[in-house]
Amino acid sequence: MxxxxxxxxxxxxxxxxxxxxxxxxxxxxxxxxxxxxxxxRSRKAGEDSGEYRFEIVSFTEDRVVCRLLSVxxxxxxxxxxxxxxxxxxxxxxxxxxxxxxxxxxxxxxxPVEMRRSxxxxxxxxxxxxxxxxxxxxxxAAKQSRRAVLPQVHDIVSMEEAVRYAAQAADAVFVPYERMxxxxxxxxxxxxxxLQPGQTAAVFVGPEGGxxxxxxxxxxxxxxxxxxxxxxxxxxxxxxxxFLAFLIYRFEL
Ligand code: SAH
Numbered sequence: 001m002x003x004x005x006x007x008x009x010x011x012x013x014x015x016x017x018x019x020x021x022x023x024x025x026x027x028x029x030x031x032x033x034x035x036x037x038x039x040x041r042s043r044k045a046g047e048d049s050g051e052y053r054f055e056i057v058s059f060t061e062d063r064v065v066c067r068l069l070s071v072x073x074x075x076x077x078x079x080x081x082x083x084x085x086x087x088x089x090x091x092x093x094x095x096x097x098x099x100x101x102x103x104x105x106x107x108x109x110x111p112v113e114m115r116r117s118x119x120x121x122x123x124x125x126x127x128x129x130x131x132x133x134x135x136x137x138x139x140a141a142k143q144s145r146r147a148v149l150p151q152v153h154d155i156v157s158m159e160e161a162v163r164y165a166a167q168a169a170d171a172v173f174v175p176y177e178r179m180x181x182x183x184x185x186x187x188x189x190x191x192x193x194l195q196p197g198q199t200a201a202v203f204v205g206p207e208g209g210x211x212x213x214x215x216x217x218x219x220x221x222x223x224x225x226x227x228x229x230x231x232x233x234x235x236x237x238x239x240x241x242f243l244a245f246l247i248y249r250f251e252l
Contacts, residue, residue, distance in 0.1 A: 002030060003142050005043035005149045008052060014068040016040065016054060026056075026064050034058055038066060043138075045151045046107065048077060076147040078105040079196035079250045082243065083169055085161050087114035087206035088121075089235050097236050098133045102140035102150050104243035109137065110153040112161040116208035121155065130154055158214055161203070162221050169201035170194075172223035175242060176205075176215055177232050187226040191249050200246070204238045 004022050018026070018040075026032050034056050042049035050073040054066035084106045086097055098109055111133070113120070121129055133152040141149050156164070165172050171194060194200055203210075203218060215225065228241045 001037065001039045002026070002032070003039040003041065003051075003145055005138060005141065006040050007044070008040070008042045008049055009044075011068070015057075016052075016066045016068070017060075017063040018066065019063050023062060023064055027059055032056055037069065039145075040066075041147060041149070043149050046081075046148060048147045051147070076145055077107075078246055080194055080246060081107045081199040082246065083108045083110060083165065083199065083201045084239050085110045085112050085165060085201060085203040086239060087112055087204055087210070087235065088117040088119050088155065089206050090118055093236050094129075094133060095136055097239060098136045098152060099140045100236075101239050101243065102137045102146065103144045104240060104247065105146075106150055106239070106243060107148060108151050108153060109133070110161060110164065111155045112158055112203075113155055114158055114206050114214060115211040117206045118208075126155055158217070162217055165201040165203070165218075165223070166221045168199060170198040172201045172203070172218060172221070173242065174203045174210075174215060174218045174223045174225045175228045175238050176225040177209065177228075178225075186224075187245075190224055190226060191245055194246075194249070196250070202239060202242050204235060204242075207235050 006016065006018055006022070010016060036056050038054045038056065040052045040054055050071050052071050053069040055069050057065045057067050082105060084101050086094065086109060088094065088111050094111060101109055130152055137150045137152050171190065173190065203223070219225065228238055233241060
């Protein structure tokens with residue numbers, strides 16, 4: 001079943017009209033025909049609308065006209081909301097991180113300019129990059145059949161990130177390689193303490209890692225350093241390892 005994200009508040013009675021790039025995709029790439037079914041979910045940030053099943057009724061010049069068949073609450077989401085605070089890595093590594101983190105269940109991705117981030121993006125380039133990451137997130141969410149459309153935030157400073165995490169999350173995890181080999185049991189206890197319905201923030205350093213002052217600021221605001229195992233992982237692997245822990249904790 002093809003799944004897309006759309007604004008469900010645009011529905012009139014049981015009819016939804018879909019335009020934009022999804023129109024082209026459905027009509028010209030997938031070559032779908034009237035009578036075929038589509039799964040649609042809300043594109044509103046953070047909203048789990050359940051799965052709306054539609055039947056294609058017809059095509060206009062720029063719209064797919066669909067009729068609602070049924071609504072199902074699905075269970076594709078991790079029971080905890082995960083906010084990934086990713087230290088800005090080099091070049092296009094962030095593309096990979098966004099795609100994989102969305103596949104593995106992250107709900108919000110916040111790119112953070114950390115002290116050791118090498119890339120400094122200015123002005124319009126910044127916005128373009130964020131837009132690109134958001135569209136990667138949407139494609140990954142469709143492919144992995146996420147129930148919620150994950151959101152990529154604007155690039156923020158470390159100070160803003162620490163503040164947002166403290167306010168938005170029930171627990172703040174700081175994978176820190178100095179913990180490797182020492183604190184695995186502490187990490188397990190922290191993961192076990194997480195409860196369904198809670199929000200977890202995870203901070204990952206860029207290639208060069210965190211500066212000590214950054215870790216200190218996170219601990220100061222209630223964060224916990226954790227281990228991701230005994231090897232040093234690359235920045236693009238760290239968030240995925242953490243998400244895999246949560247999948248194990250809650251889904252297996
Ligand atoms: N500069 C460091 C590595 C940084 S790895 C060095 O070369 O020694 C990038 C980020 O991944 C780190 O900031 C940390 O958040 C995370 N990370 C990598 N391996 C880890 C591990 N074994 N335990 C916890 N965090 C880890």
